[in-house]
Amino acid sequence: MAAGFEAIGNGELLAWLRDVAQLCMPDNVYLCDGSPEEYAYMCDQLVRQGTFTRLNETLRPDCFLARSHPSDVARVEDRTYICTGDQAEAGPTNNWAPAEEMKLKMACMFKDCMAGRTMYIIPFSMGPVGSPFSMIGVEVTDSPYVVVNMTIMTRVGTKVLEALGADGKFVPCLHSVGAPLAPGQEDVTWPCERDPANKYIVHFPEDPSIWSYGSGYGGNALLGKKCLALRIASAVARKEGWLAEHMLILALTSPEGKKHYVAGAFPSACGKTNLAMMQPTLPGWKVTCLGDDIAWMRIGADGRLYAMNPETGFFGVAPGTSYQSNPNAMDTFTRNSIFTNVALTDHGDVWWEEMGVPAPAHAIDWEGNDWSPDADRKAAHPNSRFTAPASQCPVIDPDWQNPAGVPISAFLFGGRRASTIPLVNEAFDWEHGVFMGSAAGSETTAANLSKTGVLRHDPFAMLPFCGYNMGDYFTHWLSMADRTDAAKLPRIFFVNWFRKGDDGHWLWPGYGENSRVLKWIFERVEGGGEAVETPIGYLPAPDALDLSGLDLPSEDLSALLAVDIEGWKGEAEGLGTYYDGFGDRLPGALRKQLAALKERLSRG
Numbered sequence: 159m160a161a162g163f164e165a166i167g168n169g170e171l172l173a174w175l176r177d178v179a180q181l182c183m184p185d186n187v188y189l190c191d192g193s194p195e196e197y198a199y200m201c202d203q204l205v206r207q208g209t210f211t212r213l214n215e216t217l218r219p220d221c222f223l224a225r226s227h228p229s230d231v232a233r234v235e236d237r238t239y240i241c242t243g244d245q246a247e248a249g250p251t252n253n254w255a256p257a258e259e260m261k262l263k264m265a266c267m268f269k270d271c272m273a274g275r276t277m278y279i280i281p282f283s284m285g286p287v288g289s290p291f292s293m294i295g296v297e298v299t300d301s302p303y304v305v306v307n308m309t310i311m312t313r314v315g316t317k318v319l320e321a322l323g324a325d326g327k328f329v330p331c332l333h334s335v336g337a338p339l340a341p342g343q344e345d346v347t348w349p350c351e352r353d354p355a356n357k358y359i360v361h362f363p364e365d366p367s368i369w370s371y372g373s374g375y376g377g378n379a380l381l382g383k384k385c386l387a388l389r390i391a392s393a394v395a396r397k398e399g400w401l402a403e404h405m406l407i408l409a410l411t412s413p414e415g416k417k418h419y420v421a422g423a424f425p426s427a428c429g430k431t432n433l434a435m436m437q438p439t440l441p442g443w444k445v446t447c448l449g450d451d452i453a454w455m456r457i458g459a460d461g462r463l464y465a466m467n468p469e470t471g472f473f474g475v476a477p478g479t480s481y482q483s484n485p486n487a488m489d490t491f492t493r494n495s496i497f498t499n500v501a502l503t504d505h506g507d508v509w510w511e512e513m514g515v516p517a518p519a520h521a522i523d524w525e526g527n528d529w530s531p532d533a534d535r536k537a538a539h540p541n542s543r544f545t546a547p548a549s550q551c552p553v554i555d556p557d558w559q560n561p562a563g564v565p566i567s568a569f570l571f572g573g574r575r576a577s578t579i580p581l582v583n584e585a586f587d588w589e590h591g592v593f594m595g596s597a598a599g600s601e602t603t604a605a606n607l608s609k610t611g612v613l614r615h616d617p618f619a620m621l622p623f624c625g626y627n628m629g630d631y632f633t634h635w636l637s638m639a640d641r642t643d644a645a646k647l648p649r650i651f652f653v654n655w656f657r658k659g660d661d662g663h664w665l666w667p668g669y670g671e672n673s674r675v676l677k678w679i680f681e682r683v684e685g686g687g688e689a690v691e692t693p694i695g696y697l698p699a700p701d702a703l704d705l706s707g708l709d710l711p712s713e714d715l716s717a718l719l720a721v722d723i724e725g726w727k728g729e730a731e732g733l734g735t736y737y738d739g740f741g742d743r744l745p746g747a748l749r750k751q752l753a754a755l756k757e758r759l760s761r762g
């Protein structure tokens with residue numbers, strides 16, 4: 159192999175790399191060192207290849223726009239597999255194939271798949287380099303777009319190889335866009351497998367290892383993120399007694415200077431990034447951000463649950479992001495950022511729907527075509543994204559890279575629910591809270607390549623990300639109460655920012671106004687905050703939510719805080735049927751919780 163490989167002192171890694179190079183047959187092999195020079199060089203290279211457009215240097219320094227192929231704009235849950243020896247280990251919510259069979263199939267797909275391309279080797283660490291709680295992966299990819307995005311999203315390069323050492327363990331992550339080049343064949347700006355049915359995002363939690371074929375996009379291709387830090391890590395966490403979750407982490411500081419850390423699980427494109435760095439509208443309250451997508455949590459020496467964010471960047475939804483809705487995100491991607499599938503203005507800046515500035519009279523849309531406001535299509539793809547360094551977030555918390563994490567006081571679960579689910583609702587206790595998490599549902603969004611707006615169960619916002627049997631996952635969550643003093647575990651709340659009125663308007667203003675709900679949660683954690691006991695949990699007592707200065711119609715407020723008994727009876731029925739799918743892997747405690755809910759509802 160090429161010079162520079164002396165840095166790889168790990169025999170297992172070298173052997174794997176040799177095998178992979180022989181299988182994929184790239185023209186060149188390049189080992190990433192993770193330096194700023196390398197990042198800049200790769201971005202320039204992407205510009206030369208036409209994959210990147212450099213944005214206006216004055217308006218948006220060191221920023222780039224990429225347009226994917228229209229077939230490659232989101233995660234592909236239908237093509238995502240958890241492959242184990244025994245199907246029961248993957249469970250009813252995951253696509254499965256026998257691990258050995260799938261390995262053969264993948265080996266055939268990867269054969270010669272990097273012809274005409276460079277194979278990049280990206281050593282990366284999820285979590286601070288060298289921390290005992292971090293996980294090292296090595297992604298081999300033929301996509302330079304993946305290299306630069308991974309450089310923002312994770313800790314990459316020589317320092318990771320040093321931490322890996324001669325016999326450290328790593329997760330092999332093999333990725334190809336699945337578009338080999340014949341000799342002399344000209345490349346396209348976004349190579350990928352264009353037939354979604356030929357994409358494969360495959361996890362082998364029993365190895366563990368990851369093979370991803372055919373997509374260059376986000377969660378399909380940046381393998382440290384959903385593949386390693388959620389699917390593989392969740393399976394490891396279950397064995398080792400910790401949690402790997404699809405959660406934001408924020409710190410909430412009261413006007414008196416008291417600080418509580420909160421972690422929240424909402425499904426994809428359901429508000430984690432927005433909540434994680436929100437600007438509270440309540441005077442004196444402050445939110446600082448530790449992470450917007452993934453939390454790894456373990457019980458600390460004091461018995462409390464500590465959370466850390468294994469990533470170093472945000473891969474956030476662009477549409478809807480404005481100085482009104484999320485000013486801190488807007489100030490994060492002012493520089494050193496990558497935009498994918500947004501619109502390009504004539505000034506060389508980016509634009510998307512609901513950016514809070516008037517639509518430009520002319521732009522180039524995400525598919526590369528001329529666009530003007532009278533076009534009957536969107537300028538940016540609904541799942542267009544920004545990739546930005548977390549360190550640039552104006553409200554990044556001082557402890558965001560603390561390897562020990564921060565102690566969590568409250569969990570939020572939620573989803574996109576137009577009806578039934580109230581604005582906020584507190585669990586009676588841990589077991590009831592786990593029940594609430596297991597019962598979560600949400601309307602599907604553009605983050606997955608499938609129909610949007612379809613209501614589905616999405617327990618703990620982990621439906622697409624749990625790397626093992628979801629029934630065992632419920633058991634694992636319940637077991638946290640046996641691993642520590644249950645009183646030290648976070649209090650559990652269910653929130654819903656997405657209630658709609660009959661005419662389709664949002665009942666709740668959301669975004670910075672969600673600080674009003676956070677304040678009540680803070681007070682509850684502190685032992686205050688008035689609540690009423692209802693069949694579904696504790697709801698804020700009338701006047702317990704601080705609504706000062708908010709112009710909210712009283713009928714909207716009562717709808718947001720009502721317990722819709724008939725609606726909930728329907729929820730309970732649906733949940734019973736959903737639970738049946740888990741057979742004997744469903745913990746009895748959840749059946750018992752469901753029966754207790756039904757009983758409380760029948761009393762009204």
Ligand code: GTP
Binds near residue numbers: 424428432655672
């Ligand atoms: P992933 O990165 O896919 O995991 O998503 P996420 O959970 O971080 O979602 P994000 O915060 O990016 O929000 C996605 C969409 O939800 C955007 O269109 C937001 O404008 C919208 N959204 C976020 N918070 C609120 C809210 O409080 N109210 C309303 N109505 N919409 C919101």
Ligand code: SPV
Binds near residue numbers: 232375378427451606
């Ligand atoms: C999600 O879909 O939940 C994301 C974006 O956070 S992706 O990285 O593409 O998975």
Ligand code: MN
Binds near residue numbers: 404425426427451
């Ligand atoms: Mn996500």
